[in-house]
Amino acid sequence: MTNASNIPMSRRTVLAGASVAGFAAVTPVSASLLPDPEKTEDYDVVVIGSGMAGCAAALEAAGSGARVVVLEKLAENRMGGNSALAGGLFAAPLSASDADKSAFVADFEGKALGRGNSELYRLMAQNITGDLAWLSENGVPFNPPVPSPTYKVQTATVSPGAYMGMPRMLQGLRDRITEAGGSFRFETKAQQLIMNDRAAVSGVRAVGPDGVVDFNAGAVVIAAGGYAGNTQVMEAYSDPNAGALMVRGVTSATGDGLLMGQSAGAGLKGMGGVMALHIAAVDTVETAAGNPFMILPYCLSVNRNGARFIDESKGYVAHGKAVLSQPQQQASLVFDGTIAALPAGEGTLGTFRRLGINIIEAASIEELAESIDVPVDALVQTVTDFNAAVQGDKTEGIEPGKAALAHRIEGPTYYAIHPLAPGVTLTFGGLMINGNSEVLEADGRVIRGLYAAGEGAGAPFFDDYVGGASLTNCLVMGRIAGRSAIS
Ligand SMILES: Cc1cc2nc3c(=O)[nH]c(=O)nc-3n(C[C@H](O)[C@H](O)[C@H](O)COP(=O)(O)OP(=O)(O)OC[C@H]3O[C@@H](n4cnc5c(N)ncnc54)[C@H](O)[C@@H]3O)c2cc1C
Structure with a gap:
């Protein structure tokens, strides 16, 4: 030295x-x-x-x-x-096997359109499990890891949970x-x-x-x-x-x-451009913690006209960037009791309620449309068309389609997280x-x-x-x- x-x-x-x-x-x-x-x-x-x-x-x-x-x-x-301020989620390969490390790197490369930093991805895949153990040895408790819904990745969250640890x-x-x-x-x-x-x-x-x-x-x-x-x-x-x-x-x-x-x-x-920004559509009051990232891929995201505008299963950064070009740069997530009861739904709703963020509930799509101030006929049509297009966990024959995690919105209780607006989480x-x-x-x-x-x-x-x-x-x-x- x-x-x-x-x-x-x-x-x-x-x-x-x-x-x-x-x-x-x-x-x-x-x-x-x-x-x-x-x-x-x-x-x-x-x-x-x-x-x-x-x-x-x-x-x-x-x-x-x-x-x-x-x-x-x-x-x-x-x-x-x-x-x-972070949620406290750390991404890691699903296991220590070479195949899972390669899958982790491939997911990261795909997300970055091939313009990320593969050398760093390999170092992350190689080291993160040991580094999380090092944090634990230094007194940092983690909740058990959970698999990410759309990637070959799992995330460990600092205990006691998102936005707390x-x-x-x-x-x-x-x-x-x-x-x-x-x-x-x-x-x-x-x-x-x-x-x-x-x-x-x-x-x-x-x-x-x-x-x-x-x-x-x-x-x-x-x-x-x-x-x-x-x-x-x-x-x-x-x-x-x-x-x-x-x-x-x-x-x-x-x-x-x-x-x-x-x-x-x-x-x-x-x-380079907005490509260099992580933009998420977040609750406009709790901008730091109000990112419904877990539930988003299962929901319908609608704009001020009550229309869908993106495949929600692409995740929250793609969604946030898409909201930039929607009327008033706003979106609302629409879902029902079945989605609310999924682990991703319970996780999101638990965090939002703890933060005091309002989740809108309604007994019908019409009532929900009025609560989030979008045209009733348009939202009813959006949900009807989407439900008709669901085949397995995908949609067929509608634009935008959904490539994964498609769930019909059937009630009996309907929910909305509203309003969401784009905010920069981090720079790339x-x-x-x-x-x-x-x-x-x-x-x-x-x-x-x-x-x-x-x-x-x-x-x-x-x-x-x-x-x-x-x-x-x-x-x-x-x-x-x-x-x-x-x-
Ligand atoms: C609300 C929110 C939630 C997030 N949740 C997650 C998550 O769950 N998982 C995830 O992977 N990422 C998450 N992120 C992103 C992640 O938190 C950040 O990318 C990461 O924490 C950055 O860490 P860092 O050490 O590079 O910088 P920072 O944590 O920003 O630390 C840099 C520090 O340097 C200080 N500094 C700057 N300039 C100077 C200077 N000239 N002299 C002295 N000090 C200086 C700053 O004040 C700051 O304290 C989230 C981000 C936000 C905003």
Whole structure:
């Protein structure tokens, strides 16, 4: 492990960072450079970000005896960024067999239209089962895994269940990191990378309660999340209108890691249009937790005209993107008591009721149509046509059809989750990395001393993803980053 503080200031370069450097497509918003630091501190590893990827990297490194500090720009009571808000689902292969690992990789590749990151998928398939066991050894309880309805994947949810376990899990990991000698600095924003005269990254200049501080280190791990909270980046890269989308997560996900990485020469990947966004149609009041992802594939999703517009079995990201082009960008999920009684139905309804989200109930389709304010005749026709088209678990002869999980809507009680509107859950593009989590220049050269993991690294996903895949990526690549940073 090197100690960057041995290099005199005059031989180090502080790179323009989060507030200065721009993505190629983004005009710099501020030209202010930080003044010289009021103090310096020396570590083996500096981790930027206290979410799933940052905690995994920090615990891996600190557990091996490295001196580690985690910088987090949010306040202590908001530790964990988007990871703290997450449902807590981790995707894993159905078993440890090679066939199931290959099926997991194939599902991920299919979802990303062949434009994802197969190297990362293979690492996830290989490592996630062991990494979940590692979390358990570190005090993180999981509910028994359940198979995903439409993939050859199972998901394990942090106990006690969806949207309940992540803050406690992150707090527990923080305790473990601290016990291993690591430390956290909250309200401390990493602003600029420091580079030594050997062209290696050797620290981070940050601003926090102690003023400007240089955190010198042999390695820096960028685990600063995505860019959904940065309107300028969203509009420049994803879509001219993307800045107007609801953001389900924290607004501190402003792409700082991408900007800092770029200032050190890093390449970016997968930043293409709405294909680079995970958009889910969610409850408009509980935007963070109100994603009816489990029940959706069994339901009929109707627009403001009472018409279906997508094969609901394609899942919640495809659905969310389809809602973008519907009248008023709204949708309602329609289902009956049979679907409500399925495990996916009970799971969704249980979560929604716990959150106080209203589920509409009616004794007839006509009554339901009035409750969700869509034309009665149109909704009756939609349900009648759909029911007539169901053959086994598919439909025949209607558009859009349903390729799986088709259930007739027959009552006697009818339900709706309404209204749902599109919101960004996570962003897909980010810093180029290799399988060791080393950050790469656009031509594939390794930037020494710089590692990245999590939502903003490796561009694992494109267009769509398998539920639970992001936390899996953060955990697996975060641990790899922690190991690589101390090797
Ligand atoms: C409501 C919701 C539910 C979700 N549910 C799931 C789920 O169940 N399963 C799943 O796989 N995915 C889920 N996701 C996505 C998943 O939560 C995220 O992709 C993942 O948590 C990202 O983890 P991360 O460690 O990369 O980043 P984050 O958890 O976002 O952590 C990054 C941290 O870095 C900090 N930071 C940023 N810039 C700086 C800086 N300059 N200096 C210091 N700190 C900085 C941020 O404040 C943040 O705390 C969900 C997302 C949302 C919003």
